[in-house]
Amino acid sequence: MKDETKCLHSGYTPNNGGPGVMPIYQSTTFRFNSVQEIAEVFDDPTKAHIYTRFTNPTVDCVEKKIADLEGGIAAMCTTSGQAASLISVLNLASSGDRILSTSAIYGGTVNLFAVTLKKFGIIVDFVDVDANENEIQAMIKQNTKAIFGETLSNPSLKVLDIEKFANIAHKNKIPLIIDNTFPTPILCKPINYGADIVIHSTTKYMDGHALQVGGVIVDSGKFNYANGNFPEFIEPDESYHGTIYTKDYPKCPFIIKARTQLMRDFGCYPSGMSGFLLNLGLETLALRMERYCKNGLELAEFFNNHPKIKSINYPGLKHDKYYNLAQKYLPKGTSGVMSITLNGTRQEAMEFMNKLKLASNEVHVADIRTCVLHPASATHRQLTDEQLIACGINPSMIRVSAGLENINDIIQDFKNALD
């Protein structure tokens, strides 16, 4: 199946006479006929659902659909994108280990990595997305357990050279984790370029309707966790009756371990209703992405030609620094998100935003409705000026997310506010 078809048909196939739409299993628990049957499911948690803290039949269908769209082998949903980032990293690194991350990543992830993980004894080193192979290699230490980056960074819109980072990760026998939130698998499938784990904030385009916060982790099924660098994957897990993840679940040890260890303990798993709503968004994802890209490009061209706009980051524009990488990794388009910097002060940028009538001021992005955000006073408030600049954020930069309204209405609103 192609993507448009997968969006509608992957993950759930109705039985003869069964419901045509994936049903909502809004149940905390599942009933068995005997004690032995429950014990068997504990032995092999892929056999049935036990408890909605770590699996649920509705969410399971959505996980299968997203894994299929990304070209992965298995997936696990989480209650937020933040939870997906956290679990993807903690599944590989423990106290005393390091992670190498690019610095062009979402502000919430920067804080998670630089502040909170540090409290747990995990050090995250940051490297420029444009660093060359030697510079990146020099940042990798004996105890570095993974490389992390964003395909299309929020909000600086830098395009990651996924193959460059995948090559270095694999030379060092560590996996590459890619946050693919903005492109979604419709615009880019990082696994095709060597990514081993793909994560998303499904809150954005995947849900698409600003209904609920969520996340997902996808396992490519390609990385060899038995290569000696990851003892937790090859030694019996005493906390889960001696399971050896690479031996007992050779196809997708990453997701099984994340579920039985981390999801069991942290419990950030969505409900059946959440899975249903996410699936509703996914059904139209391919169609919506096409229009986001079209509206995004037209709006970017309008800003690019406007005398009051000093600069714009949108890798779909020919003069953009990341245009060539975008042509390679995002040939179908670069989403509806862009960042603009006004000819003016930080204060004038905020006044301009207050004059918008259609576009909403809100802490959201990649939404069905056009929205704007001032990162320096909102999502990235906790970062120092140096950290802001390392993430590619000017203090007077505005992030603009083109929605699905008529493009003429969107442009008129920005034109009025600029005038």
Ligand SMILES: *Cc1c(COP(=O)(O)O)cnc(C)c1O
């Ligand atoms: C929003 C976002 C996150 C965090 O996701 P939440 O669902 O808000 O927890 C992570 N990465 C990127 C690229 C994001 O845009």
